[in-house]
Amino acid sequence: RQFIFRMREFEQMEMQFFVRPGTEMEWWNEWKNTRMAWHRALGFGDDNYRFHDHDKLAHYANAATDVEYNFPFGFKEVEGIHSRTDFDLGNHQKFSGKKIQYFDPETGESYVPYVVETSIGVDRMFLQVMSAAYTEEQLDGGDSRVVLRLPAALAPVKAAILPLVKKDGMPEIAQKIVDELKYDFNVVYDEKDSVGKRYRRQDAVGTPFCITVDGQTAEDGTVTVRHRDSMEQERVKIEALHAMVEEECSYRKLFKKLNL
Template identity: 75%
Template sequence: MAQEDIFKKLVAHCKEYGYVFQSSEIYDGLGAVYDYGQMGVELKNNIKKYWWDSMVLLHENVVGLDSAIFMHPTIWKASGHVDAFNDPLIDNKDSKKRYRADVLIEDQLAKYEEKMNKEVAKAAKRFGDAFDEKQFRETNPRVLANQEKWNTLHTRFSDALNDNNLAGLKQIIEDEGIVCPISGSRNWTDVRQFNLMFATEMGSTAEGASKIFLRPETAQGIFVNYLNVQKTGRMKIPFGIAQIGKAFRNEIVARQFIFRMREFEQMEMQFFVRPGSELDWFEKWKETRMKWHRALGFGDENYRFHEHEKLAHYANAAVDVEYKFPFGFKEVEGIHSRTDFDLSQHEEYSGKKIRYYDPELGESYVPYVVETSIGVDRMFLQVISASYCEEQLEKDTRVVLKLPPVLAPVKLAVMPLVKKDGLPEKAREIIDELKFDFNCQYDEKDSIGKRYRRQDAIGTPFCVTVDHQSAEDNTVTIRYRDTMEQERVAIADLGKIIGEQVSYKTLFGKL
């Protein structure tokens, strides 16, 4: 099945089973804004808990914060967002569609990669166990030709980004023959910069209102509170401040469902360190964050690090954790060494000293910062993409979300075999006993087979069937989602069986 078709099925599945809805749908929707349904909000909360606890519970020197969305407008001048928070945009004159110039070029690079990978895949199939991929990549003429094209384009692209050469970006698009996906034409405008911040007004009267911005990131709320947290918490460097919160960006080229939205949620941690030690901590957090992703069990080969072509104005090192979505490898988390840029800027613009006195060195300094920043919505999409599966069975096909049990919205579905003979009451007793520990669902509609399929599609890891034997010996049939195997167990053992599988402690053990 084509990757585009898989992605379309993912989007449809998310709506059909209560994960994600188009915002304001009854009014024909609002572009690039989405609402999370009854299943989606549970999965989203579980992802946030996994991140939060892994940061705050597992690290003695990381604490939490919840800063306001509205902030003093000078903060965004100090941070560089007013002057430098831009995307390079280009329009196609025929389709009237707007695109990010850098994304068009990244897609072209991905096409060269795909051509090389197809050649490798064909050769691997032809030669079997005797296939030497490294030697093939170094000697095959078609692979070498595409690698040369990739290298040349990559160098030009990197140079243009670092030099902020907008004309150079357009020239690359023209030289590569990149066409508009809608019109198929190469009739492009010049590339220009577009600021992504949403502006609004705060004040009781129009005359007295001041212009403020909806925050485009949560990090600045941490930076301006850094000294408050350090002093009140008696924190010693190195230490971190974690935050989960909403951010807003006026994305002109919002696309790929919830991958790029105008209102989204971030999970960010700013780690304050001594100057000179930041790159060591950068490497440590790279390793820590990759372990966090891989612990979910979606396949180590589906993750990779991607070094930035162009460093942000505040960074001296930056890398993305990328996951292989149905539409290719894309960023789910950024790890940046932000130097002392943010704190120094706020010290300058506010006129307040926000330095740290290091008792070991006997001196004060502006700390350096290593940041980990992950989008909740992208992580949500990554989990859904990795979990979605269509399995061909003997008589039919089942669609199943093989979510990690700890993240699954519903942990347990309890089903009476029939709606009589006291079986519904027995099922309710089981739910009443377990609902304080697990999110349970009662399901009595349709045949037991259809109920299993429905719970598979939701991603419920355990289904318990209450039958006539249950009333006699207090046992039930438990069915496991991924294997579809069933076993007879005592009702009294259900809490332990399920608890071991859905415990965050089990997941944290892999970190």
Template identity: 90%
Template sequence: FIFRMREFEQMEMQFFVRPGEEMMWWNRWKETRMAWHRALGFGDDKYRFHDHEKLAHYANAATDVEFAFPFGFKEVEGIHSRTDFDLGNHQKFSGRKIQYFDSETGESYVPYVVETSIGVDRMFLQVMSAAYCEEPLEGGDTRVVLRLPAALAPVKAAVLPLVKKDGMPEVARKIVDELKYDYNVVYDEKDSVGKRYRRQDAVGTPFCITVDGQTLEDGTVTVRHRDTMLQERVAIDRLHAMVDEECSFRKLFRKLDL
């Protein structure tokens, strides 16, 4: 359905360049945009370029970033060198000069445009189809897990008291209060802790923070990691830094240091 909608959402950028340098910048934006897609962590082999052989009349280069959906490779983003078609036509039909004076060259010119255009709906479908997983477990059980990049996960952490007594809910509420101003976190005390883990796996929550008996003794909690299901003891005063490091967009941006 998303690939057949009459109306769709796109995010576009037009990058102005000197005439004659557009191919250098087109290749630079190809590299940068592919790095962004791969930074999401779904596997480099899931992406490929499809360079256009037949170009639009205004373009001198065009490529698509394609992703391997369950139904095959499909376009999620286009990167185009549009020459001076856009601003040149604005200038022509408005009757007003739209030129840039380049102090380095001493020349005035109509800038050329390199455009990137990414489909928002298609990116949503890409992330959901890549993240959704039905994973077999020991004993014959299966868990549904949404392996969303932590920066994109709607809920960053779930705070769970092991039982609804002995002061554990009160400590869990305090942890929620410490995190909620910077991150979307949830409190959950219903059902067994195992069922709560499964609920958070299914919505893609990267961390489950469990308050247990040891918490009341030494101020540490059990942190369960969504993808590996590994658990570790973490001091309460380290939780904010841990969530920040894993869930911040900084972690994605560092991968773009080309």
């Protein structure tokens, strides 16, 4: 009976948004669009999300829908959006004997606010992100890799700094880059094994950038930046690294996708 998925519903993030009676359906639709835009901004494919409006409503609700994601085992709920009327505050007022009303200066009236609630499953969202991001990819030449295509804003490690070899001053330069970035981003230093094996390790944990210090770095102050998803490489000035990581990994870029 979907044991693992059902166990992923005990941690919730909920918000109750208070509105004027009679405007709840307008706000319910507003929050539907806002929350769906957030999910789709993660970049896992618009077609993998859908609404499931409830036909049978709880006794306190006048509208309810679920945001569903297309897991490997089918579409399942990750978030609910409900118009709860005045059930919550009305019952608080009834059983406490204390008035819970808001005076609206625009209408000159007092009323018990209606509630529009969004409730997202933290565990289910984690499961959704992991199942969407995990990829086993076949490469040219018969090679393969495991890559975690996490949205850069969600990736736990933003960049790995790698000296090509453990000599010729490369580790020292790499450590200086770590010291420059570590106060703003979670970065790691890795000098073990071949650079190819180090790339694979970072792919598997979803690190968006691998920054390699090589023989050219000491000559012109540039490093090789490898991008996780495309595996493309480019030469970048050391002083430009901070801005590059910030641009790609910040929530600003994610929020701009909402277009709200």
